[in-house]
Amino acid sequence: MNRRTFIKVVGLGSIAFYLSGCAISTTEKISDDNTEASAQGSVSGGKRMNIVVINSSPHSEAQSTSRYLAAKFIQGARDIGHEVFVFDAANEKTNPCRGCDQCGMDGACIFDDAIETKLMPEMLKADLLVLVTPLYYFGMSAQLKIIVDRFYSRTSKLSGKKSIMIATAWNSADWTMEALQKHYETLVRYMSWQDVGQVWATGCGSRSMVERSEFGDTAYKIGAAL
Ligand SMILES: Cc1cc2nc3c(=O)[nH]c(=O)nc-3n(C[C@H](O)[C@H](O)[C@H](O)COP(=O)(O)O)c2cc1C
Structure with missing residues (x-):
């Protein structure tokens, strides 16, 4: 497993988030010439990163709890100069893999949809x-x-990248996110990704719940510490 040390932070009640391998440091802006380090020890090493955020809630921007946390993360990342592209998986035209293997695991998909083109x-x-x-x-x-x-x-071609997972849930039991966390960690392992942050926002089943929680700050700080 290529994750580094976990820091567990206890939030509201039994809510917890796990932040792994992500050194929260200064939020100095990355220089325009892309050469100056913004923060020693930061994930990017001070280089402007291209970041892709994949939202997947069918709820609107105004209602969604997970989009709320994604927006906080994006704000943090953009505040220090990173480039962020956002994909709306719930509202774009997408098709599930058919397992036809026409791509040979290394080429164009038969679907010329938003996943392939955008x-x-x-x-x-x-x-x-x-x-x-x-x-x-x-x-x-x-x-x-x-x-x-x-x-x-x-x-x-997608292996070796850095990754972050942000999830929200209604339940606040400590096992709420166990299966999803395991799935994410397995994906990280298989894809040879470097996990640089995880937000497991339990007890955040509605917009008011997530806005009252500390997970928004957490998501912002992860973005601003990259
Ligand atoms: C189909 C469906 C399944 C859900 N399953 C769970 C679940 O297993 N555990 C849980 O805690 N919350 C569950 N929820 C609640 C959502 O995870 C929760 O309300 C979340 O905040 C919604 O995020 P969003 O507003 O970004 O879509 C479920 C909601 C829906 C609609």
């Missing part, structure tokens, strides 16, 4: 992929799973 080019040049989901029956949303399965067409 998302994949951005993912291929990205340094960091951010998966964002509401918890659906203790896993990721179907909208996000469709995207993940389509990694198949570029498995090796």
Whole structure:
């Protein structure tokens, strides 16, 4: 497992978030010439990163809990100069992998949809992929799973990237996110990704719940510490 030390922070009641391998440091802006380090020991090493955020909630920007946390993360990342591309998996035209193997795990998909034409080019040049989901029956949303399965067409080209996972859930029991966290960690391992942050926002089933929680600050800080 290539994750570094976990820091567990206890939030509201039994809510907890886990932040791994992400050194929260200064939020100095990255220099325009892309050469000056913004923060010693930061994930980017001071280089401007291309970041792809994949939202997957069917709820609107104003209602969604996971989009709220994604927006906080994006604000933090943009505040220090990173480039962020956002893909809306719930509202774009996407198709689930058919397992036809026409791509040979290393080429164009048979579907010329938004995943192939809009998302994949951005993912291929990205340094960091951010998966964002509401918890659906203790896993990721179907909208996000469709995207993940389509990694198949570029498995090796998508390997070696940095990754972050942000998830929200109604329940606040300490086992709420266990299955999804395990799935994410397995994906990180298989894809040879470097996990640089995780937000497991339990007890955040509605917009008012997530806005009252400390997870917004957490998501912002992860973005601003990159
Ligand atoms: C189909 C469905 C399945 C859900 N499954 C779970 C679940 O297993 N555990 C849980 O705590 N919350 C579950 N929830 C609640 C959502 O995870 C929670 O309300 C989340 O904040 C929604 O995020 P969003 O507003 O970004 O879509 C489920 C909600 C839906 C609609």
